[in-house]
Amino acid sequence: MTTFNAHDIAKAAKTAFQEAQLISSSERVVALYEIRKSLEAHKAEIIRANEEDLREADVEVKAGKMSATLLKRLDLNRGDKWDSMLQGILDVAALPDPTGSVSYASALDDDLELYRVACPIGVLLVIFEARPEVVVNIASLAIKSGNAAILKGGKESNRTTILLAKAISAGLLKTAIPESYIQAIQTRAEVSSLLELDQYIDLVIPRGSNSLVKNIQNNTRIPVMGHADGLCSVFVDEHADVTKAVRVVLDSKIDYPAACNASETLILHESVVYTIWPTVAEALLQANVKLLCDSVSLDALKQLSPKPPNFENLVSPSTPSSYDTEHLDLILSVIVLPSIQSAIQFINSHSSHHTDSIVTESDVAASAFCRGVDSAGTYVNASTRFADGFRYGFGTEVGISTGRIHARGPVGLDGLVTYKYMMQSKAPSGHIVGEFGIGKKQYKHKPLTVATVPFLE
Amino acid sequence: MTTFNAHDIAKAAKTAFQEAQLISSSERVVALYEIRKSLEAHKAEIIRANEEDLREADVEVKAGKMSATLLKRLDLNRGDKWDSMLQGILDVAALPDPTGSVSYASALDDDLELYRVACPIGVLLVIFEARPEVVVNIASLAIKSGNAAILKGGKESNRTTILLAKAISAGLLKTAIPESYIQAIQTRAEVSSLLELDQYIDLVIPRGSNSLVKNIQNNTRIPVMGHADGLCSVFVDEHADVTKAVRVVLDSKIDYPAACNASETLILHESVVYTIWPTVAEALLQANVKLLCDSVSLDALKQLSPKPPNFENLVSPSTPSSYDTEHLDLILSVIVLPSIQSAIQFINSHSSHHTDSIVTESDVAASAFCRGVDSAGTYVNASTRFADGFRYGFGTEVGISTGRIHARGPVGLDGLVTYKYMMQSKAPSGHIVGEFGIGKKQYKHKPLTVATVPFLE
Numbered sequence: 001m002t003t004f005n006a007h008d009i010a011k012a013a014k015t016a017f018q019e020a021q022l023i024s025s026s027e028r029v030v031a032l033y034e035i036r037k038s039l040e041a042h043k044a045e046i047i048r049a050n051e052e053d054l055r056e057a058d059v060e061v062k063a064g065k066m067s068a069t070l071l072k073r074l075d076l077n078r079g080d081k082w083d084s085m086l087q088g089i090l091d092v093a094a095l096p097d098p099t100g101s102v103s104y105a106s107a108l109d110d111d112l113e114l115y116r117v118a119c120p121i122g123v124l125l126v127i128f129e130a131r132p133e134v135v136v137n138i139a140s141l142a143i144k145s146g147n148a149a150i151l152k153g154g155k156e157s158n159r160t161t162i163l164l165a166k167a168i169s170a171g172l173l174k175t176a177i178p179e180s181y182i183q184a185i186q187t188r189a190e191v192s193s194l195l196e197l198d199q200y201i202d203l204v205i206p207r208g209s210n211s212l213v214k215n216i217q218n219n220t221r222i223p224v225m226g227h228a229d230g231l232c233s234v235f236v237d238e239h240a241d242v243t244k245a246v247r248v249v250l251d252s253k254i255d256y257p258a259a260c261n262a263s264e265t266l267i268l269h270e271s272v273v274y275t276i277w278p279t280v281a282e283a284l285l286q287a288n289v290k291l292l293c294d295s296v297s298l299d300a301l302k303q304l305s306p307k308p309p310n311f312e313n314l315v316s317p318s319t320p321s322s323y324d325t326e327h328l329d330l331i332l333s334v335i336v337l338p339s340i341q342s343a344i345q346f347i348n349s350h351s352s353h354h355t356d357s358i359v360t361e362s363d364v365a366a367s368a369f370c371r372g373v374d375s376a377g378t379y380v381n382a383s384t385r386f387a388d389g390f391r392y393g394f395g396t397e398v399g400i401s402t403g404r405i406h407a408r409g410p411v412g413l414d415g416l417v418t419y420k421y422m423m424q425s426k427a428p429s430g431h432i433v434g435e436f437g438i439g440k441k442q443y444k445h446k447p448l449t450v451a452t453v454p455f456l457e
Numbered sequence: 458m459t460t461f462n463a464h465d466i467a468k469a470a471k472t473a474f475q476e477a478q479l480i481s482s483s484e485r486v487v488a489l490y491e492i493r494k495s496l497e498a499h500k501a502e503i504i505r506a507n508e509e510d511l512r513e514a515d516v517e518v519k520a521g522k523m524s525a526t527l528l529k530r531l532d533l534n535r536g537d538k539w540d541s542m543l544q545g546i547l548d549v550a551a552l553p554d555p556t557g558s559v560s561y562a563s564a565l566d567d568d569l570e571l572y573r574v575a576c577p578i579g580v581l582l583v584i585f586e587a588r589p590e591v592v593v594n595i596a597s598l599a600i601k602s603g604n605a606a607i608l609k610g611g612k613e614s615n616r617t618t619i620l621l622a623k624a625i626s627a628g629l630l631k632t633a634i635p636e637s638y639i640q641a642i643q644t645r646a647e648v649s650s651l652l653e654l655d656q657y658i659d660l661v662i663p664r665g666s667n668s669l670v671k672n673i674q675n676n677t678r679i680p681v682m683g684h685a686d687g688l689c690s691v692f693v694d695e696h697a698d699v700t701k702a703v704r705v706v707l708d709s710k711i712d713y714p715a716a717c718n719a720s721e722t723l724i725l726h727e728s729v730v731y732t733i734w735p736t737v738a739e740a741l742l743q744a745n746v747k748l749l750c751d752s753v754s755l756d757a758l759k760q761l762s763p764k765p766p767n768f769e770n771l772v773s774p775s776t777p778s779s780y781d782t783e784h785l786d787l788i789l790s791v792i793v794l795p796s797i798q799s800a801i802q803f804i805n806s807h808s809s810h811h812t813d814s815i816v817t818e819s820d821v822a823a824s825a826f827c828r829g830v831d832s833a834g835t836y837v838n839a840s841t842r843f844a845d846g847f848r849y850g851f852g853t854e855v856g857i858s859t860g861r862i863h864a865r866g867p868v869g870l871d872g873l874v875t876y877k878y879m880m881q882s883k884a885p886s887g888h889i890v891g892e893f894g895i896g897k898k899q900y901k902h903k904p905l906t907v908a909t910v911p912f913l914e
Contacts (some may be wrong), residue, residue, distance in 0.1 A: 018829070021828050021829050021831070022825055046726075048523070074817035106849070106850050108848060108849070112839060114849060114850075121861050133497055198674075202862075203862060217655075218678055223680060224859065228475075243887075244886055247851075247887050247889050248889060251891050266501075269660070359887070363912055365914045366881065368479055370879045370910075370913065371478050371479055371914075376881075378877060378878075380880065382880050382888040383888065383891075385889075386565070391893075392565070392878070393565065403680065404659050404680075404875045405659075405680040405875065406862045408877060409877070409878045410878075418861045418865055419865060420833055420834065420835060420836045420865060421835075421844075421849070421866045422827045423834065423836040423843060424838065424839070425837065429704055430704050430705050430816070430838035431844075432704050432705060432840045433840050433842035433848070434708050434712050438853075454730040456827065457509070457824040457828075
């Protein structure tokens, strides 16, 4: 029964995607406006469903089975959340069209032109946490980029999700885009069935814990764009400036400790242990950051007189597992290493390949660090917290990918497109391969400068 | 035991990759020249090992357990195969460096610059057929693009493969690149163990049958870039020119029927069944192509008087499975459909999303076909046989991807790279996120025009 449903849903999504390929991209913007209107028209019933989700969640919280934080996230009527959800649709509508642009064009011969054109991927399966506004956000990104999407939110928000998805489909009904372009599913069993349907689904985007991502990767042939955890670090080089060190280490840790781009580990070059480290440590302790120190960095602090503020209650020895832990809190693991080479090796072994920063005045060290550290972001004298689609200038963010394939780092709308090659012969009798070769015609490969494919309507 | 070996091999590959990140890309070109020299120096023993592989294969052929074609492919001393294998190394060495170029650059603030830089992916696991020269070809591509590689060829060429890999490592020993940068493995059990090691291996590239690709996709978390089968088609539109139709259909089928970009299916708009189809059919039959026809296309041929040449022995009715079969031979499935819309739907359901071509004089039809057909290549009045990395102007080809993620269609060196973001603050006290926000600094996102990252050595 479930399998049957999943198959129907996936097939409907693929059909909707294929039909929509002939619709102009301006209609996708119209659709976003219609969806916004439809959500506004159905606001009362969506909020009522949300209140039901909240009531049920409240019982769970009182029984100690759910955190109060999760409850807050469920609330769609809290503060300006509803309005900013609707504004988000307009923001996405206003972004440049990620499809249709030509990234490579070449005349293989007179009157034979090849174009590599950005186009949607197909059907996305997006699995995310219990934050109902994400349904609207992901639907907007999918529509703007020309992809159909099947959405699965956290089960705690199921009632809200169903009505949001219905309002989205009602909006699509007023456009040329098929209403099954965006569909929502409710159960994990449906997800499992969908993961088998690689003939219909082209990309799975799980947003959530590392274990969720790994579990999905283990159970599907479909490519997975993982948005996993972040274990970022800052390395204070022997050539570091103390002011920069304090500012970058502090901001990376305390600006928003629960974010994946917050720093979890501080690596000190051994030559700064008695020079820069005490100042950095004092600033961290004043900001109430708990320090898990290796013996060398701990000894250096112990020798200080007077001891830094909060030393007794905030400084303790690290354990080997400290350096593989994403604290997501005001906690920082500290280690001293003898060289930049060992720092690079340490980061490559322990970090999650998200974002790592070096504090240094040396161009040689900056270059070695940025080349040697195998992470999506490698920074010089800048906080790891800059790793974010909005800060990078993408206008929005699908997530941050710690994988290397297709998209890496903060992923904007560009991460939701692929390309196809279009070729047109304008020769009087078309073009065939048999005319080329030794003693015959040769390929010309003359670069063409075009922004879009001339023969497309 | 096998698991232990696999782990050591994979870890050595990752370490070699990471160490090589600090080596300049010009050294990779030096390495290719050294490998060529080393292969030349070890030619006698490699050829002896190849002769042993051939002797053993010959026994299998005589026992009817192996095809003579496979035997021929094993022979490294046949014709100019050895010399063109060595020339291939120089060709790859001469290609532009696919790494180091900047595809996006922006000043997020005064003195805060962000760069998206092409860089290698990491460790590749490449599994391919029993053609020993592929070892050298793949090794060249991996080294040129800065990736470490673990290679597994067909077991029939094991002796040759081992010595080729040894000669490659001997060449690397004369350079700064670690010798474990390129490693060869021999058994399927080793492949199975390696597929579990996603902490070391970043991309699997299986070259071979659809079942090989699917089997690997089912058994690993590591991303797979599949080079699967090709089920290409040509659609003769109602607005087709007869000369173009004959030339494009014929070339797509007969230029090299065993290639993945050869056409397997001919789709006819119903309005050309009694106009263009008889001429196309006659040309196909004259070229000895077997036609598997649906009832409408078959009836049209039956009504011809006189019958086309070879009609009796080459024309037969199709079955439903004809349209899902990659013939790889002088066989063509033929179907008549009532519209371009139904042709697009048919292709999207039956083709392998490789390359499909329309023959038409109509720009409207060309545009609809190229947008609506969800394949890596969509052509107008050109043979499907153009789908090839060399013909596209990439200089070489890793393979042809029918997937949509990361690389699609013919994959050149560009398909073996990813990108990372580098960021540098040149501000007197570095850059922190806490300085930006409402009532504080705003992001400037000023586009920068640079080809490479200025601060890299």
